[in-house]
Amino acid sequence: MQQVCIGDYGIVHICYVSPPAVAGIFPQDPALRMGSSLTATCTVSPERGLHANTMYWTMNGKRLPSSTYDLLSPNCLSVTLHHLNGSQQQSGDNLVCHSGDGHVLAGSCLYVGMPPEKPVNLTCWSRNTKDLSCKWTPGGRGETFIKTKYTLKYKLRWYGRERECEDYSTGQHYTCYIPRDLALFTPYEIWVEASNQLGTATSDVITLDILDVVTTDPPDNVHVSRVGELEDQLTVHWGSPPALKDFLFQAKYQIRYRLEDSTEWKVVDDVGNQTSCRLAGLRAGTVYFVQVRCNPVGIYGSRKAGIWSDWSHPSAASTPHSERLQSGSCEPKPGEQNSTLRRELKQFFGWVRKHAYGCSGMSIKLYDQWRVWLQKSHKTRNQVDKTDSNCYGIVVPSAGRLS
DSSP, rough: OOEEEEEEGGGGEEOOSSTTTOOESSSOOOEEETTOOOOEEEOGGGGGGGGGGEEEEEETTTOGGGGGGGEEEEHHHHEEOOOOOOOSSTTTTTEEEETTTSOEEEEEEEEOOOOOOEEEEEEEEEESSSSSEEEEOOSSOOSSSOOEEEEEEEEESSSSEEOOOOEOOOSTTTTEOOOOOOOOOOOOEEEEEEEEEEEEEEEOOEOOGGGBBOOOOOEEEEEEEOTTOOOTEEHHHHHHHGGGTTTTOOOEEEEEEEEEOOOOOEEEEEEEEEEEHHHHHHOTTTTEEEEEEEEEEEEEGGGOOOOOOOOOEEEEOOOOOOHHTOOOOOOOOHHHHHHHHHHHHHHHHHHHHHHSOOOOOOOOOHHHHHHHHHHHHHHHHHHHHHTTTOOOOOOOOOTTTTO
């Protein structure tokens, strides 16, 4: 029930009194924008025998200064809060009215925050053409300070009813998973709605066909190994993603690799659909970490590229040590390096004429044989002249689209 309270200067306030022997706070559990002010009243029934001038207020367990109080009547005490900050917890800040001996008379939750902004960066992908996962980013700074609900909605573009995603990830914020009952060869409209006690915002609507957003798990069984005695090369082999083995598609792959003591990756992006690749031009006696990822292209005739998978777990291997590097001699000057390259190219063409007579082209196997011969010749040369010990990599154009 209501009770009229006469405050200072004859100002009339409306105090809300709960049933006898029960105290109450008004307003109860309000939602307020950050920066706003609030005046709350605590009213107790006269039957309690309490006088309002003995009561006090706390916010989240901390006593509020008496300068913020206003005695409205013998059983009605108000408190005024200015320029409220965002709630310290999404469940609301606790505003509590106490009797003089510390007992709790009544409490209210204050929800102080901001309305949500338009969600952005909505993207979706499918693992097996039958499911769909989506993620998004809250708009603006993303912090509303009060509980905000995000709902992923979708429907067939030209017909069908609006539906809501139900499986929201507990381990990753702003994601939802639709496990089944999706149609193929028909576009979907998908969007996200954000709402809290202060407002609602809706993302842009994206339109997609499930077949155009298929991705895979990373390639498995990635192995990296040496190429015989070649000190500047490694071979990478991997398996096709098993999740899509029953679907008609053509995968393409990327490889990236880095030195053991480096964080910079070098990407080989033209591997194509083969499941092995030769890396050349590497440092001798060095550990390399290698990863592979997959993009399923043309699922059931889709004309759009798929979505790249995550990178596989790193695999590592080391190139053989170079006898020239172990000799301890200094690296030659650029002029000497060019002279060495010209001399070795002359040796190479001479070696090809001797060992590949009658062949129209040079195979990678023949190239490997020459590199082994070249390394052995360097070992012999180093015993005579240790000043010619520079090690440099040669990229092999025919070795699996290397970079």
